[in-house]
Amino acid sequence: MIRADIVKMYKDVHTWVGIVSGLALFIAFYAGAITMFEGQLKRWASPPPALSTPVPLERTAELVSKTIEQHPDAGNGYTIHVATSADRPARMSWTVWPEGRSRGAPQETWYSALDTNGDLEVSKDTTSPVAQFVDVLHQQVGLPFDHEIAMPIMGAICLLYAIALISGVIVFLPGFAKDLFALRIGKNLKRMWLDVHNVLGIFSLPFHIIMALTAIVFAFHDQFYGVQNKVAYDGQLSAMFEANEPEHHVHPEERKVFLSPDLLMARLGEQAPGFQVKDIRYIFQRDGTIETMVNGVDPRYGHRGPDFGIVAVNAYTGDVMSKDYLPGHQEPIIATVTGFFALHFGNFGGVPVRWGYFFLGLAGAFLFYSGNLLWIESRRKKARKTQTDPVQPLKTKVLGALTVGVSLGCIAGISVTIAAAKVLPSFTSDIAPLHSWIYYLTFLGAVGWAFLRGTARGAVELQLFAAACTLAIPYVSLASFVIPGFGWTSEGGGFLIELTALAGAAGLLVSAHRTRIRVRRSPSDSIWHVSGINSREVMT
Template sequence: MKAATLRLYQTLHTWVGLMAGWALFIAFFAGAITVFHEELHTWQSPDRALADRPAAQGADPAALDHFMRALVAAHPRSAESAYVTLPTVHEPEFTAYWLDQDGNWQTSSSGKLEAGRNTPGDTSLDAAHGELAAFIDSLHYTLGVPVAGNYFMGAVSVLYGLALVSGVLLHLPRLKADLFAVRPGRNLKRFWMDAHNVIGLFSLPFHLVFAITGAVLCLAMVLITTFNVLAFDGKLFEALPRLTTASPELKAAGRPAPMLPAATLMEAARASAGARFTPLSVRYQHYGDARALIEIRGNSARALGNYGSVSVHAAAGQPDSGRVLADQTAGRRDANHAIYSAIYALHFGTYGDLALRLVYLIGGLAGAFLFYSGNLLWIESRRKTRQAEQPRVHRLLAQATVGVCIGCCIGVAAAFCGALVWPGRVAGWHYFPVFFAALAWALLRAPARAAIELLWAAAAGAALVPAVNAAMTGDYLWQAALAGHWAVAGFDFGALALACGFAVLALATRRRARNGPPHSVWALPARGDPATAAKVAKVPASLAEPS
């Protein structure tokens, strides 16, 4: 390959990586946690002793019938279309979602209905969106900024794919020689470059999956709108439900009719989908009407695209009562549903058990490290040798990289602690002040000093998570582990492991700052020289402290 072509790929890889690196770090760090989304509910919930309760107990069809009757009686609007998640080990209640007359989503649960909590404040979706697990998930795909953040992350995913392709083409000529070349020693820059390249090459399939599926999931509405105008003559939106669900959108008959028992409907779905199918949620259309439908959604074991659904006519006393209208589960669905399900499963790792999700967790954290180290390596590779004053843009990039990446880690730790100390407050109120405070701190300090200080703060924040959990709920780490409550103990163990990792990085950064090239932006100013510190950090000398 020509040298000019390689330089072009290197430039593309570098600048695309820099532009997308900060957002991708947050997405990967939060996404690694989101792999255990359901378990995070259990970790936060005060009544999380559900590990002692059999999972099948909450999915009692008779209980679903009772819940739907209570829901429609309290909220008649939900009869038109209601999504209901079935109870699990991690979620003890039925939870329903529906649109009100203004087009706003509402929610309720079996606990709220039994307690008579049916006011607009009780059914608002704001509390659900602000809950810790939902916020971490939102941080993963929108950076915590609704709607606009979703489209932004779609664009970032496209740039991410360009960086991957250009990186492969860049390293392809020397792939055989450098594949296992990780050279430790005094040249720390070379060591980190080798580690960055090896991690990137071996995790390439993992990253390609996220680049493609992330772009599709975040930009789906943009793609649909574009194809609707250019290729489908404005008819794509009408066909969209048939492409993504098993239930057609039908108009109500306007004639009341009793509903078939949920047990009968579940049995019809299992008979069609097979024994491997496990219902997780349902959607009722026109509950109590002669044209009522139920779409039973769930997972099929031993399938890549494991998520699917079965549509059944749900009204009793009708010619087609209990008849399966469509089966879009593994092995029985069309190509559109198969691709849609596979994209979802590949992105969130739902097609495997605990071992696969642990692989996704480790891969997500490794990916976050890849973006952090990539930015640091680029800044160091542009260092002017034997020049004390480094370019201002490099220093600002170093400070922003430290503030955004490490600030995200500290903010997530604060969100975990805040979810237990102030459970009624939206998780974003705990995350964003800490995140922006860390970013501001990084911009006011020399890059190396800020990195060391914030890494120690991240270590302290992560270590606080199990401590706050024990203090607020009495779920001591060793007690939860011995009792087999791994949804609780797992997060506490993970927080301690992250605390150790941040501490190791802080020590390594400090060693590099003291023993590395003195003119690097990652070098600490000379001890006792506040003027030099101010010059490096570009802040007034009165704000620079001796090291």
């Protein structure tokens, strides 16, 4: 049995650490839930290519030859897309870095195809950046800073997150048997919200532990290796990696050509059955050697990339040259590291796991939202002991407005910038900065509105606003279908995005209705009380 004073201490730790980190984590979890279907979102948001149908794999050599002849930059490296879609609209692509810039500088991607006469067509990449923008929001917990600045801050927030998890479990333990399956639905809304908060927290605890630990590793990846390098390896860690890295560059062979993609895939299938190839990337190094990296998936295993594994092969023979990132064929130590990536990205187990991560992400966002509001309401009980006519102090009003504004502003901002993805290409080609402006203006506007209107009114109004923004996603799809020249009709996964948005908007509308009822019934010392609205039924 844990002593009551220890439980109280950990409850205070859980409360304050959760409050400090909760709003940033709401953004990370909500945006992270959406990234579970990043591929479908890319296809939905990307305009159709202005290119002919991708050539068969058997004509790849002809396409490559004509592309390099007319665009020599492609000779530095190119990718053959085995699986094409709206976000990979052609059989071949290559990347161009601005003249005089390093490889870390902004780049342009181009696609090439052959028309019915065999003539070359090229087009600049028109893949929508909105999915990448949402992913960056997730990675940087909504911070609009450079990645190098935002990641350590994210890491610090995740350390607080881990502390909140540990302290929350300790607080819950004394009443574990009694409260584990408790969900008391009735007039006591605070009790019901606390039950939901506890049940979600306990049953999704493994997921939250995984997210906290892996996010900390991602945030402080360079620092961890830096400390290891100095303390354990005497500054020789990089040299050790280079010495142990398998050689997967090959020298060009005279009078020999690369295996065609179909033959290379057949050869790879013999060595790695179950590995489904998506892309084949050829990189021509400055020393004259050739590196061939094949991206693909194996549904039976987790992957090192967000949704793909990698294998290095010999372009002439198809022999596997490095299995370090090949799903199901890694050494135990490397497979352990890959496990961290796979557990965070949810890139194993196929569609069921992705849907599971999606709902767990939304549930996690609700935990942080409800946690702050529960703390605010719990102040009422303490205030009644010392005040005859208790009212909510300024600090709780500020926290309430922040919780409502940040959470609903995030939902509205992400929804409206996703909807804008189908509209913006009609007006400009420089879309990426506009997505950032749309999101942050919507987000900051929602936060400002919450402070202006107060927590109660702001919650109702911003839920309605967020629902309208979310409904804009299927609306622009409908408009693109019925209005000539407006947007485009999506291929592959479009209905998934639109139906999910409809479900989300419906949930926000129901929540707004329930919140309005709560506002009408709340006592004067509740954060949900609005002066001038009669309280027909007091809920404590």
